[in-house]
Amino acid sequence: MVGDPVTEARRLAPRFAARAGASDRDGGFPVDDFADLRAAGLFGLMVPAALGGAGAGFRTYAETAYELARGNGATALVFNMHASVTGALGAVTPELAEALGLPDEAIAARDGYLRAAAAGSWYAVAMSERGAGSRLSQLSTVYEPVDGGYHLKGSKTFCSGAGHADAYLVAARSVTDQAVVSQFLVPAGDGLTVEPTWDALGMRATGSHDLHVDATVPQGALLGGVEGLALVVAQLMPHWMVASYAAVYVGVAQSAVDAAVAHVRERRLTGLPAVRARIGRADAAVAAARLAVFEAARRVDEAPGDPETNQWVWRAKLLAGTTAAEVAASMLEAAGTSAMRRGHPLERLYRDARAGSLQPATSDVCADWLGVEALGGDPDSDGSAPRW
Ligand SMILES: Cc1cc2nc3c(=O)[nH]c(=O)nc-3n(C[C@H](O)[C@H](O)[C@H](O)COP(=O)(O)OP(=O)(O)OC[C@H]3O[C@@H](n4cnc5c(N)ncnc54)[C@H](O)[C@@H]3O)c2cc1C
Incomplete structure (x- = not known):
């Protein structure tokens, strides 16, 4: 982190505000705002200090997001998706991991994702679907175990930052038991296709396009390392x-x-x-x-x-x-x-x-x-x- 996150957000807001009109008009993704966020170290906001981040709590996140949104709400909204992923991952304490029975390998993989965020990677959320909204229990995207990992297949919508993020949190249901909903971190690249569908009334610069998933990921991409945690996390x-x-x-x-x-x-x-x-x-x-x-x-x-x-x-x-x-x-x-x-x-x-x-x-x-x-x-x- 370059400085205090709230002060950094206040410094960046006028820069975002100056660009907000153009990206709203064209529905273009605010790439320069994201370069500013990266340079300020804000992708590491919710990453524990031990893993190279700012180790912020939820109150600091809220103040930071508020200041960013005063510059451009769309930028702050996409940043919120990244903060949600890193915030939820970072909040898994050793006690919680123990209580949920999370394997050590999953915690090691989690630490890797958080270190990468502190170093400048950012994550989007691909949860919502046409027809199901964000109702996890109704998703039609499915996954099944394959040699060395999982295969995911389905279509997502309203995925803010689609085509720009470094990885996507994808929620999916197990092929074998539809009541089991899990979340995976799928890296950008092969297996993900962006369909540019976002041309909306508001928050036009979020680039919340459709995302088609037909990807095979390694074991460590299953967040938490245990299937069926998505609904537990929503409650916790x-x-x-x-x-x-x-x-x-x-x-x-x-x-x-x-x-x-x-x-x-x-x-x-x-x-x-x-x-x-x-x-x-x-x-x-x-x-x-x-x-x-x-x-x-x-x-x-x-x-x-x-x-x-x-x-x-x-x-x-x-x-x-x-x-x-x-x-x-x-x-x-x-x-x-x-x-x-x-x-x-x-x-x-x-x-x-x-x-x-x-x-x-x-x-x-x-x-x-x-x-x-x-x-x-x-x-x-x-x-x-x-x-x-
Ligand atoms: C600007 C923007 C950015 C977004 N970015 C993302 C993103 O990055 N990733 C992502 O996954 N999604 C994103 N979303 C999608 C969003 O999170 C929701 O999934 C989506 O808006 C819900 O879709 P829906 O249109 O089917 O509406 P629904 O949520 O299904 O709502 C339709 C109607 O049903 C009602 N309703 C819904 N659930 C219930 C319930 N349990 N009980 C009673 N009534 C209910 C609602 O109040 C509403 O009137 C974004 C949305 C917006 C507007």
Whole structure:
């Protein structure tokens, strides 16, 4: 790591902001932002210090992601995928490995992936599928054991950073037992084909294309070294599955407030009470969502997996997603029609912010989880459909 991660992220944000409009317009991947992230050592953010990384906790991740998103939400969102992979891998302590019965060879392979991340490799997530979304229990991608490893076959969608990452976390079900869902780290190259399908309303620069997988990987690519861990990890570390995007969308929301402030100053609209009140309400809403996200992150560091921590994790995702969409819409209205022109920052931020509630856990799913919890049920198993 070159310096303090949050300070580094603050330094990079204006560089990202300067490039954000062009990559949004063309739907091009922000390769220069990723070169900056690599040079700053941020791919090692979640890698334990013993393996060459910054050894950051979830709170530091959340603050870093928030600052990056103030520059470009799309860049921060792709970075979130890498942080989720390295964060979950790095969080496997010797005690947890022992409790889950993980073999030593799997821990050695894990250490290799984390060392590579600290040295500048970055990982994408290929979990979602057309028809199944991110519901792990419904995936159609399958794997089977072959000599020396596994063969994986299937098609993924919404894979942010497809074609640019060094390796992909691929979730798949066992051919022999469809209830067994495992995750593999598949290196870029042979066996992976990117189909450029991502031309979306918002987060256009994430390059979230389809990815077709027909690859054979060595034994060490099975994360954890034991089959069937994917659903266990989702339950054990909901912060990476549910809430890591939250900081990104609060950063996008803050950017919308900043862009509106700049616009109304420039247009000399600051004396209008309705405009001022919109900005005031947005300021308070973003501050509240940020507090909730940072509180959830603090609790993840102090008591990971604790029922109250998990409650904050789901609250944080819900508040961040809805706040981003509402604030960006209100800021556009405060700024007026001239901010709706293509190329205006608020026009992009309005579209980017819209994606927050749609990313799993969607705002509706978060609200359901919290409602079941508040009513005394078991929110992980009493939903109207399986959570994962
Ligand atoms: C910008 C962006 C980047 C992304 N990047 C990645 C990535 O890098 N890797 C990746 O794997 N995926 C990625 N995704 C995909 C995302 O994580 C989801 O998998 C995807 O959005 C879900 O797909 P879906 O359209 O089938 O919707 P679903 O999640 O299936 O939702 C459809 C509807 O069903 C509801 N619903 C879903 N589940 C439940 C439930 N359990 N109970 C009740 N209601 C439910 C939802 O609220 C919604 O109304 C990205 C998505 C976006 C928007």
